[in-house]
Amino acid sequence: MFIASDYVDILSENIVSTFAVLFFVWLTLLPPLLYGIIQFKLNKVLLDIRHLYIPIVLFFINIFSLLYFSVQKDEKVFTYEVVENVMTYSNYIIILFVFPISTFYYSFLSFRSLQFFPSKNNFKKNIEKGLLFWFVLLYDVYIFIWILTNYLIDNSSVKSVLKVYYTGYFILSIAILFKLSAKRDEFEIEDSENSIFEEIGKKLNHKIHSDKIFLNPQINLKLLAKEIGTNEKYLSQYINKNYNKNFSLFINEFRVEYAKQILINGEYSNYTLEAIGSLSGFNSKTSFNSTFKKYTGETPSEFKNKKELN
Template sequence: MELIIGTITIVSLLFALGLMTKVHKVNSYFFGALLFLVISLTYFRVYLIAIANWELIDQFNPFLYSYLLLFLPLLYFYVNRVLNIETRKFLHLLPFFAHFAFQLLRFTPLSESDAFHFSANLFKFIFLAQAILYGFLLIRSLNQNATRIENQYSNLAGLKLNWMKSILFAIFSCGFIWGISWIIFLISSYKVIELGFLHVFVLLILFFLYNGMYTQRPVIDLIEHEKEEKATQARISLADLSDKIERESLYRDPELNLKKLAEHLSIPMRELSQVINREGETNFHSYINSFRVAQVKKDLRDPSKDQWTILALALEAGFNSKSTFNAVFRKHVGMTPIAFKKAENTAENN
């Protein structure tokens, strides 16, 4: 067991150093590297306890709990970097600095033993409060991202971050149960706490980092990167916009987003977004997909396309996946594509 824990410690440290060398390419890697560093410190502490090196543990007493309070803030920073959302970072680090200062300076009339137990209990309550607070903050960030991408992208595959919601729910559930267990003393065995909840907690974070670094499609705020000088150009009405999109079949482009459409029409993205949001009372995603759904409905009624599969018609109309098409079609029409086709055939026969 000591060998496994020691190996995890070294590997986590190497990952942290490796990511630090790539920070200039991807900003989120900086917070990923810091998370790996905290993981390395955590397992180093577990390793010292596993080999019963109490002398060295005593020397690390000021750091014994404090650095664990960096887990959730760093995870929050990492997610917001992936989503391109700015945060005020120093405020989120105050619990860590406050607890660390208490550990280091011991500004308390309590005895050494009582001060240690007070510090440990203080950590438990802070960690539990963090699990609740950052659970809420991350849900808010993900909802903010969902609203933003629906206003800027027509196809959301790889951008909706459902995997992130699922893993974050598991991480914070684990952290919350971990904190509750500490506080009400449901778990008294050190090994159960450290090697049970800790392993699950860390593995979830590692899986989260892997998905964010290697499988996640970049989430870019298109409007934020628009040049300011374009903001004074002429307006376009929703009717003219719809006419141009339909006449030129612009919706058939599966990669169509707010930026591409704005460049094609030579109008600023902010203005285009406002026309769709205010006049159309909808978002960019629903607006463009309404043309695609209308095209699929038209093709399903066309006898010359009876040999086409429904998926082929969907891809031809601009959808980029079967699951996205089915969900959007059902939302706009109120029934599945197959049910719609059957209803149309029944109506024709009657």
């Protein structure tokens, strides 16, 4: 529309007419494209072709009309008037009814898909949705200003000020899309790491509860990582994040719990404390005593005697 109206003296009539009618097609494309961007960024889902039926139909109407007018020059011919009326009324219906309704409808769908309230905390928790929210909101403001400058405001100074937003809108929108692309890479890396950590969790759980690998006095972070099939960094991060403790505390906690079960088990009543400590994965009696007391507040012998008295 900008080209069609402002460069009419420079460009040929056919070019101006083409830009003018394609502008209406572009109007019908904008709202579903906005929704399509939201769906793709959120769910990696391409926009269903059904959302593009109106732009496609209007495109063929306008292109057919332009081709017909380039061949038929006699305006008095009945078909000329029919084609002209079909094209004119189709575009008027688009700009007066379809475009406003479509903008409202797809903006509503976009905001509903985001399910995002623009608070500071929400933005920090989900930057991607926050950026997409502003992307949709900036579009809605852009359309509102476009309507004001084209239909409701006659003051040229006010219109000029409002038109400054056009440039700002495109710059901000491009910046948001670039930011989203960068964030998407970060999210993909994070998703990849999450799947790695999930696999580590499953294998670690099996090694601890089924294989009771903590009973091996020689087990360390490097050996356990090798058993699980990961590296020390990921294993250490997983234990720190999910158990809020380092590897040594994590393993010793299972050893102490295992030792407590043996100490109260009559089958092991003739075992020395050193033997029980060895069975529980401790490599010395001193280490067994100190670690056991650290976790329970009692030495192994005190714990055993108390349980026997009870």
